[in-house]
Amino acid sequence: MPVAQTRLQVMQVTKLLQCVRDGDKEQIGKLCANGVPHLINYNEPNAGDTALSTAAVANKDNLISYLLELGAHPDVVDFQGRTPAMRAAEYGHVQCLERLLKPGGDAPEKKKRKGDDDDDEHFAIAADMTFKDLEGKGILWYCINSTQRHETCAELALKFAAETNNVDKNGNHVFVHACETASENEEICIKMLQSGSDANSKNEKSNRTALMAASKSGSQRVVRAILERGGEVDVQMLKLKVTAAHEAARGGFFQCLVTLHAYGAHFDVYDDRGNSPMHLAALKGSGPCCKYLAQRGCNPKPKNNEGNTARIIAKEEGHKEAIKEVRKGEKIFGKTGKNNDPWILALYDFCVERTEQLTDLYNRLDVDGHGTVAKEDFVDGLENIGAPMPLEADMKKILQSHDKEGRVDFNLFLTGKKYVNKQYLMSAFEPKKKKKKGKGKGKKGKTKIPLPICTQTEGPRTLGGGPPEVFVEEHLVHTDVGRFDRDRPPKHPLQDDSAWYLHKPDKAHMNIIQATVHRHYDTVQDALSKGVPVDITDKYYKTPLMVACQNGDLDMARWLIEKGANVNAFDNFKWTPLHFACHSGKKDLVEFLLDNGANLESTSLCGATPIMRAIESCRPGLVQFLIDRGAKMLNVTKHDDNVCDIAASFGDMRVYDIVKEKYDSVPKPKDNKKKGGKKSAPAKRPASNAGQAGKVTFP
Template sequence: MSSRVAEGRLQTLQIYRLLQLVHKGDTAQIEKMVQLGAEDLISLTEPKDGVGVLHVAVSANVLFYCIYPTKRHCHCLQVLLKCGADANSVSVQGMHVFQLMCEKAQECTPLCLIMLNAGADPNAAHQQKTGVTALMEAGKAGSLPLVRAIIRMGGDPNASDRKRLTAVHYAAMGGFFEVLQVLSAYSADMSAMSLKDCTALHYAAASGNANCCKFLAQRCNPKLKNREGLLPHQIAKDSGHNAVAKELRKAERKQGKGSDPSGTGQMSELWALTLHDWSQEYEAELWKAFGDKSDTVTAERFISVLEELQAPVEPDRIQAVISAHGGDVNISDFIRGVKYIKKPFRLSSYMPKKKKGGKGKKGGKKKKKGPFVLPMPVCTLPPELKPRRADGGPPSFMISSYFNCSDVLRFDPAHPPVHPVMNDSGWYIHKPPPVYVNVNSCVRTNDLESLDQAFSEGVPVDVQDEFYKTPLMVACSTGSYEMAQYLLSKADVNVCDQFFWTPLHHAAYAGQRELIELLVNAGANVDAPALGGATPLMRAIETSRVSCVDFLIEAGAQSCLDVARDFANPVIIDLVKQKMDSLPKPKDNSVVLQNTSITTGKTKLVDITFVPKTPPTTSQLMSKIERRNKLPSLEVDFDNLVMPFSRDLQ
């Protein structure tokens, strides 16, 4: 298809419009423009870069549209590859289709393996911009099968991007210990440094993964500083990972203390650790190569198998491994590294330890107390219930702090301006940027100006912070009478938090008698139950505030004598009993009581009262005993009387 550059304003505008429609995929509008637009519009190219509609339509390639984690897309990918689609397609922006697919390796690992088996380049990278390879993306996603497959297909584990980051760096960022183990088995450089002079250990320390930090500290120098002059343990400490920082300090002290100089004992050198990682990775291949006839092989057989499998070790160092095993090599001991690797450096040390059997109370040791664990998580407001403002500001419970625009050197509350026109402070005082504070912090500091400004801007008075507390609840719990009086003009007096505590609960628990009276007069429910069934009176009894208990009972709260006895305050117990006894008893013959009984159906209930039997007298009991003692004849028989051998005796 021949093409030509658009000429004139009309053709230029129409070709740009057609390119936009192709980007959007609007088929109906594309057909309309091709039919009604300029002559041969579909063959025109835009004058700047010479791009035509066909270039835009095929720039992404059909394989780019198969990168979705569904069975249908997987089937489409297989069909396209079978029909000859290029597995190494590159977009106009320089994006390789396999590298783009590996970016979504968390969801599309099966698709990536299909592409790899179809001939995709294992070293595919985004050459024009980032230089990130497919192996880096797989390591970043933590896809262990994909990382293993890419390396075995020829992927370079030491390739770096534009920032000089390698696959080891990306795996350390995500804290993927198994991926680091595989990369080490294939001789990846664990000490590679980025443009910021950061090793993978620096990134692992920031992530806080203890196993990754221990693994990398054994295979690289933990004393290397980055461009900012920080050691890995300092980064871990700044990130709040104190346990990891402690382990890294320990690794720094052990740095330089190598293996046995004779080379016959257990080792911790880098080549030995790489060989140990490789033996764990190639365990199945090793057993297959050595055969199942015997666990022990000769030194010559051992050397030939390692050379056949291309083990990452030099021939002269294999002799050190053989010497550590004492001549003949036990395959199981070699794979586990028990003879030539120090115990802290073996991969088995990273496995969770098995719990030993419990001992008796006499001989057993006392268990150490673990860290305190909350019985239930702290309930906080979910993100969907605290949306940000329309202008992108913080949630509504974060309000803008009030700023006094008057010059404090000229005017103060004692010397205000005589007339507003005299206050020209706004001409030379610059208003600072808004400072957002928690609305409940303003309540605690009695910042009425900020609250009044926020409520005038539309912030609801009953706004809840991230712990479900409203300003009125905070005012009641802190005992701020003026603030509570100010808030009650618009606030809901019976609003609840996550535990169904009302402001009256908070005031009663704080022992604020004046606030309790203020809330009750405003219409607060004196018998409002909390999540555990507790009422404000129970909270007042719990804090042993006599004045609060007295007022709540006078206000009509239901009595709680059992709660008062539990807290064992004699003054409170006597007060509650006195109030209970002073209540008027209901009359039995009152009309209200009879109507209530008829309505509830109590007049038709069957009497199920227990009536005990009349106990027998002493004479009746004695006569019963005499009858039992009287011996019956052999011919007389009773149901409960057993007389064996009666026939023989007769």
């Protein structure tokens, strides 16, 4: 096909391709009628694209019919040798491929080009499916993908005689390439087999077969289809010595191994590294594969070239199930047991793989419908489908075990329960169902009660995509610290001209609670001026005032209260700012809070009052101050601890003496028992009698 070379040709081809992308039929018609002769089939000089290939890539199916009508050739190729049909198949454009294969199906009426004779007509021809690109690849190479559209494109290509045994210039077979991803495009592989692909197709350089590729992908359906059409099961690659069994074991595909053994695969084979399928299954950690391979003749004991057995490999990878099955395989390998002879397993696996075929055959022979057939018919049925028949004496034993009134129960035979060891049946590889445990008596012991921590979310983002409200913008000083600092401030605001030669610092955010801790007054002031509430809480429900009181910061607390902070707010443990101030031991801060309305008798979640927190701080002056302000001494926590108990626990004798003296001086409430009222619970008998000079008595 001609390639645009002159400036005029290049410009007209470029314009034509752009019009194709835009779908401008009118302009396309003008260019083809008045432009360079045969412009419709010209290649642009860069990649060799033509008008038809551009329409196929852009999925312009209606435009393809119009271009074919104008004289576009459907088999014109680009610089890589790809036809428009290949490009349409590559992108899964089904309608475009249909137009290329059936150009006259629903094409619009043909129009005459300017300058053509009345008798000269342009008839569109169908695309040729046997074309190959420069790498020797046909159209099927471009159809192999996992989408439904690519599957439809493959059907069309096969319908129009695409080459199913195409081999590229590197010796790679198209069917082997399709089987590499057989698990994703099973239908394409099956249809290629049905259309004539060779079941024994292989890559010429490596001797890698389609069966190996399908086994590696894990598609049992494709593996079965290949074997049914005569695929060789024990072929090895040239250098790597890998078989289909190696590939199935490498991926842990148990069902593929079952199908391979049903068609006579040998598992005791080794690759160039000395690995058997057992080594690869152990590396994958597939317990069922290891168990099946050991039962079907794969020796688990040999070492590979690195000196590792299958059990060592499984142990290094941490696959406990594989270790267990390999260890069992080492014990049973080579030992003859009951009903586990190789000929029994070969016959059983053969019948398992062809259960449907045998069932249909024997059902036709079972006229009475009792599930039995004559012995001669039973044996003939197995021989007709190519079963590995045992010796005559062994076959008689099987027939006797399934004898039912002189006939053979074929349904029972297909289960294998009468002539195969139950550990070798397919049911032994099914996952076991866990039995439901009955309600029994549980073990006695301490019950672990979960301790929930009450937290709240940080809240939604602020307007404009900013952080949550609790994160405020940090007040950054924009000045030259080399000239001015806290000790050398500017004498006049205009003297600080740092903004003229310093970059403005990036915006930063910080939690307002942290700003309170670090005494960032300007940051907190900026936040309050922007509408942030002064009693805003973090995820632990702490307000800035609580944090200031916790740190004993009187100046910050005074400033926050002037801004309207609530002195009686509480957090998730019901601690108020006064609780925090008393716990910090700052007398002046406590006095300031009380003077501003703090509740002296507020209780926390466990029932503790501020004076109890002051006792914990071990500050005698603060405790005496709260007593003088009228703090109640008879409050009890939920743990039945009074102020004396708390003072004794913290071990400060000065605080204990102050609290004890005041506690003893306070009159205790009396229990007033009224007639008809509820009787109080009897007091617990003490374990010792303190009135007998320290002597301890027991009841």
